Amino acid sequence: MGAAERASRRLATLAIGLAAVFAASAATAQSTIKRPGARPSYAVELEPHALIGPFDPPGPGDEAGFGLGMRATFDLVPDGFIRPINDSVGIGVGLDVLGYDGQRRGDCERFVSGPNGTLICTEVSGTGDPIYVLLPVVMQWNFWLTRNWSVFGEPGLLFHVAEGDFGVSPLVLYAGGRFHFSNEVALTLRIGYPTFSLGVSFLL
Amino acid sequence: MLGKFARGVLPALFLVLTVFGCESDGCEEGELCECRDGQECYLGCDGGDCDQYCHHMQRCGGVCEDGGCSFRCHDMNHCSSACGNACVIDCHNVNSCGGLCGAGCQYQCRSTDRCGVEVGPGSEVLCESVASCEVVCRGSCRVTCRDVARCDVTCEGGGDSIACADGRACGSC
Numbered sequence: 001m002g003a004a005e006r007a008s009r010r011l012a013t014l015a016i017g018l019a020a021v022f023a024a025s026a027a028t029a030q031s032t033i034k035r036p037g038a039r040p041s042y043a044v045e046l047e048p049h050a051l052i053g054p055f056d057p058p059g060p061g062d063e064a065g066f067g068l069g070m071r072a073t074f075d076l077v078p079d080g081f082i083r084p085i086n087d088s089v090g091i092g093v094g095l096d097v098l099g100y101d102g103q104r105r106g107d108c109e110r111f112v113s114g115p116n117g118t119l120i121c122t123e124v125s126g127t128g129d130p131i132y133v134l135l136p137v138v139m140q141w142n143f144w145l146t147r148n149w150s151v152f153g154e155p156g157l158l159f160h161v162a163e164g165d166f167g168v169s170p171l172v173l174y175a176g177g178r179f180h181f182s183n184e185v186a187l188t189l190r191i192g193y194p195t196f197s198l199g200v201s202f203l204l
Numbered sequence: 205m206l207g208k209f210a211r212g213v214l215p216a217l218f219l220v221l222t223v224f225g226c227e228s229d230g231c232e233e234g235e236l237c238e239c240r241d242g243q244e245c246y247l248g249c250d251g252g253d254c255d256q257y258c259h260h261m262q263r264c265g266g267v268c269e270d271g272g273c274s275f276r277c278h279d280m281n282h283c284s285s286a287c288g289n290a291c292v293i294d295c296h297n298v299n300s301c302g303g304l305c306g307a308g309c310q311y312q313c314r315s316t317d318r319c320g321v322e323v324g325p326g327s328e329v330l331c332e333s334v335a336s337c338e339v340v341c342r343g344s345c346r347v348t349c350r351d352v353a354r355c356d357v358t359c360e361g362g363g364d365s366i367a368c369a370d371g372r373a374c375g376s377c
Contacts, residue, residue, distance in 0.1 A: 123267060
């Protein structure tokens with residue numbers, strides 16, 4: 001099974017499982033999804049988080065990665081896209097730093113001449129453990145399910161820097177949920193490619 | 205509040221950890237690290253206990269430090285290996301095998317057109333069914349040549365090797 005297929009299968013399994021968990025939990029509370037505006041009022045959500053990178057990232061890294069990061073999401077469309085639904089839309093920008101395993105394989109950086117006219121590779125590129133800086137820019141579409149629960153989807157793009165190489169992934173997708181302790185503080189779990197995060201959201 | 209938290213978030217966390225347990229594509233110390241079915245690939249190793257394996261490629265190689273790496277290579281055009289002390293290398297059914305290794309190296313080169321190996325003291329080299337086998341020994345070594353058209357062994361400093369029952373040696377047979 002290839003890495004992409006394995007990642008897709010695991011992500012699908014997790015998404016279905018999380019949806020079931022959130023739905024079961026939210027169903028026991030009083031719904032606010034059909035009451036637009038019944039949600040915490042905030043201008044920006046600041047969310048420091050811990051990260052795991054369960055997939056092979058773009059570039060020289062290999063699963064798994066671990067790190068820390070911060071997401072800032074600005075509430076730009078408080079009434080959302082669907083008028084009768086309690087939704088809202090923001091723009092999120094992030095800064096995530098993760099250490100990944102190196103792939104332990106790559107191109108030969110240096111050949112030397114061996115006996116009998118052979119060429120021998122003595123140095124391989126990409127065998128260190130690269131540090132990644134990830135800069136996601138996403139549209140966050142929120143759905144405010146109950147007083148304690150909200151979920152969101154985040155399509156966007158991802159800028160990434162690793163070992164001096166800069167790259168852009170034109171489409172990344174995250175999905176997540178929040179458990180609101182109060183109008184200002186929530187626990188936020190996010191899954192997607194290439195990272196999952198668990199953090200605390202401060203709605204300011 | 206804590207009850208709601210426990211009912212919702214804890215199962216979610218458990219699910220994440222269950223679905224995404226530890227998994228690796230190898231290449232850590234003690235794991236099989238493999239390249240196959242491609243044009244060119246070179247394997248590295250952090251540490252010294254890597255199990256490197258190349259096959260059915262055009263060109264492939266392994267690089268490893270001291271500590272008992274193993275490298276296997278077959279059904280290719282060219283295999284290259286560079287490692288420190290106490291490594292075990294097996295190269296067969298390829299056009300050419302090239303290797304550099306440190307002390308206590310065991311290098312096998314079989315069913316190959318051309319072998320070229322430079323080994324450290326206390327190493328053993330086997331060339332079998334090879335058209336041309338050329339070994340440079342940096343210290344004592346033992347080279348066995350079976351069914352080899354040309355078996356050349358050069359000792360450290362350009363010294364002559366001595367003839368043994370089924371090959372040559374630097375130092376004693």
